[in-house]
Amino acid sequence: MLNVEEKLGTLEGPERAVAQALAKALEPQRGRAGAAFLAAVREGRAEQVSAAIALTRATKHGDREGHLSAREQRRAMWLWGGLPTALAACVAVAVGLEAFLGQPGGLRHGSRVVNAAPAAMEENVWTRNVDSGVVPGDAGPLRVLRQQVVRQRRWVDPRDGAVYTVTEPGEQVNYQAVKPF
């Protein structure tokens, strides 16, 4: 009588053949796991994870190994990944609201005069006249003369020694009548 027949009753035909084949395949394997486990324990190869670092939460939908379920892992990922982003967004909104609250035109501007005039200012001007050729005009030929000016101002802030430079390019075009021969 097969062991399983104690539970299932007498088997016949293909069912008995299946039960015999399974017993033949698996019965020789019994005892291996127990022996291997005890040998591992004796040899110090079987250490349990520390309960203090085990993070387990059994839930209705958790997986059988007691780890966080896939749903809870996704939830945790969204929480911890999204939390800094949400905080940054809140800060940005708060700063933006502060900037726009109570100001006509919506833009707050603050300024004060720190120095009526710089202590010293240097100005350089470069001027160049360029003959750009002759063009036909309504009353006769016209010579195109371009006066190109670059004005540069430089000063030093005495408070921190910063050097400020402002460069202004400019061009003035003049037309001069050319007397024909």
Next chain:
Amino acid sequence: MAQAVEELVSRARGGDADAFAELIGRYERSALAVAYGLLSDGHRAGDAVQEAFLKAWQELPRLAEPAKFGGWLLQIVRHAAVDIRRRKKSTLAADFPDLPANVPAVDAGLEEEETSNRVRAALERLDEVTRTMVTLRYYEGLSSKEIGEALEVSPASVDMRLSRARNQLKEWLGEAAPEGVKRC
């Protein structure tokens, strides 16, 4: 008096190896059945169960509910079986026991061996879930309710699959046997 599973698990979580060895004794057949369902090979099923129990011992502190030990363990067994399947190629020769060359074959023994081989081949034709259910029923003797709890399916689903498997196995095992071997 047999201790409750929860008590054994609680003791094992505290490092009691004897308690865990007792658990191995109680769940070994089910574990072998599940592993065989995935691997169709007794030796490899034994390897998987061996690895699974060791892993279960190591991870036991992570199990929050001792009452869920059975399902939790079978999950580990399944993972171990899948790992073994990935690591090793299945060779049909591994299913055949070694016979000395000079031992004359006895008709009855040869017929029995051939029947076992045919049954194993028929079981391999089943899908993994059905094969696992068949093994849990005809090796461990579990009821449909117990099989359903182990595999997280309804008892009705278990009954349906087992019924279909019985019909298929009858058909396959009733196919023409190799010449010289009587049908069972």
